[in-house]
Amino acid sequence: MSMDRRTETRLSSMGRGFEIVRALGALSDRGDTATVQSISRELDRDRSQVSRTLSALLNLGFVVRDADLAYSLSWNWYATAQELTDQRLQTVGMTTLDALAADLGQACFLSVLQGDSTVTILESIPADSRMIGSWRGRAYPAFCSDAGRAVLWDATDHEIRAVFSATEFVSPGPNAPASVDDFIDRLRQDQERGYTIVDQEAEPGLYSVAAPVWDFRGEVIAAIQVVGEREALRARTPEYGASVRSAADALSQRLGAALR
CATH class of the missing domain: 1.10.10.10 (Winged helix-like DNA-binding domain superfamily/Winged helix DNA-binding domain)
Known part of the structure; x- marks a missing residue:
């Protein structure tokens, strides 16, 4: 032959x-x-x-x-797919953040859920940003963090209550959720809008919009968020919300997600 x-x-x-x-x-x-x-x-x-x-x-x-x-x-397929997902979340995620940060001129982050906290795994911060230091690798309470509701986008009420079963809803932010029911109510409003708005929940003067990132299993595994000063971001919320959702959807597609 x-x-x-x-x-x-x-x-x-x-x-x-x-x-x-x-x-x-x-x-x-x-x-x-x-x-x-x-x-x-x-x-x-x-x-x-x-x-x-x-x-x-x-x-x-x-x-x-x-x-x-x-x-x-066999589980070999899922293990291989999961490994590829993790790699693309890092590589394509970074490219996605850089493009979003350059387009909006704002600090952009990619975060995941760990316990009842969110952890930043990637960040792209413009050179002229007034944000000091790096958030990469740092954890923040999910109930009031910039990515908290976005990373729990597909969770049921029961799952959300389990995540926050031992959480104290105390935050420096004047607008932070006061309870798990308050958190769930805000998440439902976000879902109707298509992206989350976190307005001075983590700390005074801090504002963000975020959207979920889905994987090949149809599960939310991360969130992309745009974070900055309230006065700079709030007036452009619809524009930033649409941009962050588009970026999250594009990353999701690269991870094999079938968007809804």
């Missing part, structure tokens, strides 16, 4: 493998059992061909088979 022919065969086999992976995902999403027969029907493929490809995927550890001879994707 010639080199070109061997390459063509490998590519053809790879294509069949990815077809079956997609079929397994589709059947799983519908709650259907993924057997050789159901996968063959899903793809309109010969059963023997599907069976051979499944055997190869099984040997490689990409699929698993249960006692009922039904197949499912």
